[in-house]
Amino acid sequence: MSAALARLAGDLSPRTRIWLAALVAALVIAPWIVGDYLVTVLILILYLAYTGQAWNIMMGFTGQLSLGHAIYAGLGAYVAAVLFTRYGVAPWVGLLAAMPVAAACGAIIGFLAFRFGVTGVYFAILTIAFAEFARIGFDHLGIVNAAAGLFLPVAQYAHNDPWRLRGSPTMFYYVMLAATLAAFILCRLLITSRIGYFWLAIREDEEAARAAGIDTFRYKMYAVTISAAVTSFAGVFYAFFYNNLFPEQVFNISRSIQMILGPIIGGVGTLFGPILGAFVLTGLAESLSTALTAMGLDLPGAEQVFYGVCLLVVVVALPEGIWPWLARRLGVKEAES
Amino acid sequence: MPFDVYLNVAIGGVLTGLVYGLMALGLSVIFGVVRVVNFAHGEMMSIAMFLAVVLFSAFHLDPLIMMVPIAAVLFVFGYALQSGLINPFIARPEHSQFLLLVALGIIIVNVLLIIFGPDARTVQTAYAFDSFQLGPLLVDATKVYAGAAAIVFAALLFAFFRFTLIGTAIRACADNYTGALVVGLNVNRLYALTFGIGAACVGAAGTMMTLIVDVTPMIGPTYTLLAFVIVITGGLGSMPGALLGGILIGLTEALAGLLFTPSAKSMFAFGILVLVLLFRPQGILGKRPA
Numbered sequence: 001m002s003a004a005l006a007r008l009a010g011d012l013s014p015r016t017r018i019w020l021a022a023l024v025a026a027l028v029i030a031p032w033i034v035g036d037y038l039v040t041v042l043i044l045i046l047y048l049a050y051t052g053q054a055w056n057i058m059m060g061f062t063g064q065l066s067l068g069h070a071i072y073a074g075l076g077a078y079v080a081a082v083l084f085t086r087y088g089v090a091p092w093v094g095l096l097a098a099m100p101v102a103a104a105c106g107a108i109i110g111f112l113a114f115r116f117g118v119t120g121v122y123f124a125i126l127t128i129a130f131a132e133f134a135r136i137g138f139d140h141l142g143i144v145n146a147a148a149g150l151f152l153p154v155a156q157y158a159h160n161d162p163w164r165l166r167g168s169p170t171m172f173y174y175v176m177l178a179a180t181l182a183a184f185i186l187c188r189l190l191i192t193s194r195i196g197y198f199w200l201a202i203r204e205d206e207e208a209a210r211a212a213g214i215d216t217f218r219y220k221m222y223a224v225t226i227s228a229a230v231t232s233f234a235g236v237f238y239a240f241f242y243n244n245l246f247p248e249q250v251f252n253i254s255r256s257i258q259m260i261l262g263p264i265i266g267g268v269g270t271l272f273g274p275i276l277g278a279f280v281l282t283g284l285a286e287s288l289s290t291a292l293t294a295m296g297l298d299l300p301g302a303e304q305v306f307y308g309v310c311l312l313v314v315v316v317a318l319p320e321g322i323w324p325w326l327a328r329r330l331g332v333k334e335a336e337s
Numbered sequence: 338m339p340f341d342v343y344l345n346v347a348i349g350g351v352l353t354g355l356v357y358g359l360m361a362l363g364l365s366v367i368f369g370v371v372r373v374v375n376f377a378h379g380e381m382m383s384i385a386m387f388l389a390v391v392l393f394s395a396f397h398l399d400p401l402i403m404m405v406p407i408a409a410v411l412f413v414f415g416y417a418l419q420s421g422l423i424n425p426f427i428a429r430p431e432h433s434q435f436l437l438l439v440a441l442g443i444i445i446v447n448v449l450l451i452i453f454g455p456d457a458r459t460v461q462t463a464y465a466f467d468s469f470q471l472g473p474l475l476v477d478a479t480k481v482y483a484g485a486a487a488i489v490f491a492a493l494l495f496a497f498f499r500f501t502l503i504g505t506a507i508r509a510c511a512d513n514y515t516g517a518l519v520v521g522l523n524v525n526r527l528y529a530l531t532f533g534i535g536a537a538c539v540g541a542a543g544t545m546m547t548l549i550v551d552v553t554p555m556i557g558p559t560y561t562l563l564a565f566v567i568v569i570t571g572g573l574g575s576m577p578g579a580l581l582g583g584i585l586i587g588l589t590e591a592l593a594g595l596l597f598t599p600s601a602k603s604m605f606a607f608g609i610l611v612l613v614l615l616f617r618p619q620g621i622l623g624k625r626p627a
Contacts, residue, residue, distance in 0.1 A: 126610075140600070257439065309444060311436060
């Protein structure tokens with residue numbers, strides 16, 4: 001345990017520790033300061049920070065571009081929601097079923113792709129194909145109400161019930177904050193461990209990694225299953241926070257794209273990039289839509305155009321993402337990755 | 338169900354598949370030469386479709402006549418895109434190129450959404466409900482025209498690459514990048530030309546698709562995925578493969594729509610994609626990378 005702790009915080013400079021502590025403290029007290037609307041925005045930010053970190057395990061650490069991560073969140077959401085609505089199983093117990101289901105799905109996709117040498121763009125297209133397959137499949141699946149959608153009984157906001165995830169936005173906020181911090185710690189532990197170094201070796205040069213004796217197939221499988229399992233929690237959270245699930249929405253490719261924008265804008269392969277990216281992107285998008293509403297304009301695609309332009313600008317101008325650039329400015333250093 | 342129902346549906350599927358094939362041909366040409374995967378392909382097609390719809394509803398210009406002008410517009414768009422935005426990305430990692438085009442696709446879809454709104458639009462030509470009778474078979478006239486136009490366009494493209502000097506030069510770039518530079522070809526310009534040609538294919542295909550299907554802004558990503566399924570099935574970079582893949586997917590979708598439910602038809606296309614990726618990743622007519 002102390003070894004893990006040392007690995008977690010050992011090589012952080014005092015300056016980095018102060019920044020981290022200040023950030024966590026600010027996030028913990030945020031709901032007391034900001035209004036209900038901003039708490040909802042913060043939940044969305046943390047949700048994207050969380051899923052971005054999960055995706056980052058695959059693309060950022062291991063170099064496997066997945067564009068179908070919505071499938072893992074969607075499976076998690078549906079497994080927990082079906083267990084809850086049909087059998088009254090609490091979401092935290094449902095999570096114990098959702099995680100293995102998503103991990104198994106990741107393992108199937110990974111096995112098929114890595115065993116048969118499907119890499120690069122082909123791998124990305126395979127992940128899209130599976131997500132689309134799931135979207136159309138769930139649209140015709142009776143047990144989840146098909147395209148008509150699955151609804152959870154809407155909660156009374158009178159008292160919070162964290163065990164059954166029924167309650168006020170503030171409760172959901174703290175749940176997501178804890179999950180985001182846990183994911184951050186998990187990523188840091190992974191990337192500073194043997195498995196993380198193997199992932200980085202695979203990302204940098206798979207041939208060389210194999211030549212050095214790394215079982216690349218096995219470590220890529222670890223990456224996809226861990227990433228899928230971590231993502232599935234986001235799905236469970238989504239189901240209980242929004243209370244409705246439509247295959248057309250949860251498995252939509254735009255959901256997968258939304259998940260990857262944070263880490264790309266923040267910095268692929270960095271620990272803090274996905275979190276920073278989620279803040280920057282969602283913050284800007286919310287300000288934009290607020291500004292548009294204030295001007296009396298109702299443009300349904302404007303927010304998406306904005307996402308597209310952001311992605312375009314970052315890919316062209318800051319291919320590394322914002323965080324590596326900002327970290328140099330702040331004099332902050334995270335684990336080498 | 339009587340046998341000629343199946344045959345009717347199958348012929349309709351093959352004719353639609355030819356248009357799919359032309360669309361996928363554009364993607365295949367771009368990848369084969371420029372080595373960039375155009376993730377905004379279907380979105381480019383939806384630009385062409387909206388052009389066709391607007392020209393028809395405003396001036397009653399028949400899509401069959403507007404095919405060439407719209408293809409020309411898309412050619413210019415593709416040429417400008419490649420020389421302005423994509424050329425600097427040629428040496429960047431794959432995922433970087435890919436994200437550039439994903440970004441472009443998102444922008445196209447939503448700009449179309451802002452301009453035209455989410456409603457479906459159609460082109461109602463005078464011959465929209467005509468059909469040709471061949472013995473027991475009834476074939477929609479629109480599909481026959483669209484399929485025939487796709488064949489003509491594809492044949493011209495094959496001839497261009499086979500017999501013209503520029504076509505030969507483009508093939509040289511595809512075969513050996515360094516070699517093409519050594520013999521003094523302006524590779525950047527040829528890449529831009531190629532991207533333009535690929536965009537023209539999708540422009541022509543999109544114009545003809547308006548005869549067969551309704552148009553919405555959200556249709557773009559669907560066609561991007563479909564184009565991928567087709568070229569990967571046929572063999573990425575193989576021109577006959579793209580046409581063959583188009584026919585195969587068109588046929589599969591039509592029969593799946595008849596035998597199961599139309600809304601589940603693309604599941605079968607994705608099923609074929611998964612099988613091909615697993616057992617013949619280079620595609621039916623593709624060559625294994627050396």
